[in-house]
Amino acid sequence: MTYDLLLMRFGEMAIKGKNRKRFEKAAMAHVLTILEAFPRASVRKEYGRFYIMLGGESAPAVIKELKKVFGIASISPVVAVASELEAILHTAASFMGSQTLPEGTTFKVNARRVWKDFPHSSHEMNRLVSGPLLRELPSLKVDVHNPQIELRVEIREDQTYLFSEVIPGAGGYPLGTNGKAMLLLSGGIDSPVAGWSAMRRGLEIECIHFHSYPFTSKKAEEKVIRLAHVLSTYSGEVKLHLVPFTEVQTLLTKAKQDSLMITLMRRAMLKIASALAEQNGALALVTGDSLGQVASQTLPSMNVIGRATELPLLRPLIMMDKPDIIQLSQEIGTYDLSILPFEDCCSLFVPKSPSTNPNLRIIQKIEATSPELTQEIEAAIVGTRTMVLRPGVQPPFNEGEEVIQEDWF
Ligand code: ATP
Ligand code: MG
Numbered sequence: 001m002t003y004d005l006l007l008m009r010f011g012e013m014a015i016k017g018k019n020r021k022r023f024e025k026a027a028m029a030h031v032l033t034i035l036e037a038f039p040r041a042s043v044r045k046e047y048g049r050f051y052i053m054l055g056g057e058s059a060p061a062v063i064k065e066l067k068k069v070f071g072i073a074s075i076s077p078v079v080a081v082a083s084e085l086e087a088i089l090h091t092a093a094s095f096m097g098s099q100t101l102p103e104g105t106t107f108k109v110n111a112r113r114v115w116k117d118f119p120h121s122s123h124e125m126n127r128l129v130s131g132p133l134l135r136e137l138p139s140l141k142v143d144v145h146n147p148q149i150e151l152r153v154e155i156r157e158d159q160t161y162l163f164s165e166v167i168p169g170a171g172g173y174p175l176g177t178n179g180k181a182m183l184l185l186s187g188g189i190d191s192p193v194a195g196w197s198a199m200r201r202g203l204e205i206e207c208i209h210f211h212s213y214p215f216t217s218k219k220a221e222e223k224v225i226r227l228a229h230v231l232s233t234y235s236g237e238v239k240l241h242l243v244p245f246t247e248v249q250t251l252l253t254k255a256k257q258d259s260l261m262i263t264l265m266r267r268a269m270l271k272i273a274s275a276l277a278e279q280n281g282a283l284a285l286v287t288g289d290s291l292g293q294v295a296s297q298t299l300p301s302m303n304v305i306g307r308a309t310e311l312p313l314l315r316p317l318i319m320m321d322k323p324d325i326i327q328l329s330q331e332i333g334t335y336d337l338s339i340l341p342f343e344d345c346c347s348l349f350v351p352k353s354p355s356t357n358p359n360l361r362i363i364q365k366i367e368a369t370s371p372e373l374t375q376e377i378e379a380a381i382v383g384t385r386t387m388v389l390r391p392g393v394q395p396p397f398n399e400g401e402e403v404i405q406e407d408w409f
Contacts, residue, residue, distance in 0.1 A: 173202030190288030
């Protein structure tokens with residue numbers, strides 16, 4: 001079947017109340033960025049809905065991208081036809097005939113006369129459309145309560161729309177409608193998923209990555225740039241702040257508190273991230289923590305680490321199981337990058353037995369007796385490099401640097 005348009009519906013929450021206009025505007029901006037890659041397609045807004053006129057673009061390809069638009073509950077591919085009975089009946093027959101219909105497939109016609117001058121009522125149309133279908137397609141059976149296929153027929157003045165498929169959209173809230181947060185983006189599996197979850201909930205995200213160059217390689221950095229680039233396909237643009245963390249880490253090792261190293265590092269990260277949040281107008285930090293996953297993510301650890309910032313610490317994955325996080329990372333397209341075997345800054349300094357129950361007072365004492373720590377944290381903030389990543393634009397890797405070989409994938 002060749003589809004003429006796509007119908008995009010908003011989630012319940014997004015269409016109600018005084019926020020509707022703001023939500024629609026944000027989602028429209030998101031749609032328009034995505035449609036840049038499909039020049040023949042265009043968009044039209046109606047109450048609680050968007051229509052994408054495909055103009056010959058392939059429906060599956062456009063749908064695949066539009067599934068990234070947050071705040072959209074569902075998408076239906078639509079066939080449009082003149083609002084005349086004969087034309088509608090003819091198209092309904094080819095619409096249903098193009099589907100695989102095993103014996104006994106249940107269906108119903110759900111017609112809606114939006115254009116009141118159309119000569120047949122909604123009720124009549126249900127009968128008029130389903131009658132010939134039942135005669136022509138003997139495997140069909142009517143079930144008005146719980147049909148496998150519901151053929152919707154929307155009769156409008158300009159055209160009549162036929163559709164049955166309802167493809168789930170990304171859900172959540174339109175991009176950026178809930179403010180901005182900084183995502184602590186490592187090269188792991190979890191934090192990109194946390195970033196996507198935050199974006200899905202209407203947060204604009206800027207990424208922060210801590211690297212320990214030259215202890216960590218440029219490949220490790222490239223991996224993070226690529227991850228941020230994937231995230232940008234969900235938002236049209238993502239900023240990535242690369243923080244030089246080597247000096248802070250080196251200094252922390254001098255405290256000779258092996259088991260507290262991770263706690264100290266995480267706290268330093270949160271302090272730097274909080275400063276960057278303030279500089280960039282963000283009101284929260286997002287991490288990929290998941291309760292109990294590693295030593296730094298036990299409740300006592302998170303308690304001590306979290307006190308390093310006054311900003312709300314958002315942990316979208318906190319109650320999720322690893323297999324579900326992995327599945328999400330596959331769905332959003334970050335998994336293959338995340339599992340590339342390049343070292344993260346923390347793995348280099350990871351002690352043999354990190355504390356699962358760090359003592360806040362000891363931590364605070366170590367930090368207080370190291371005046372250089374504040375200086376190094378300050379220097380890391382000042383030394384931060386920022387790049388902007390956009391979908392379809394090659395990320396700015398350093399000239400002449402080795403790049404990740406395609407055959408890694
Ligand atoms: P991930 O898969 O996201 O790396 P993880 O399970 O490996 O998570 P940790 O390495 O303990 O867990 O990191 C916990 C969180 O701390 C990460 O999800 C991320 O938000 C943040 N984080 C860790 N390392 C870095 C880093 N080098 N740069 C930025 N954020 C980091
Ligand atoms: Mg990690």
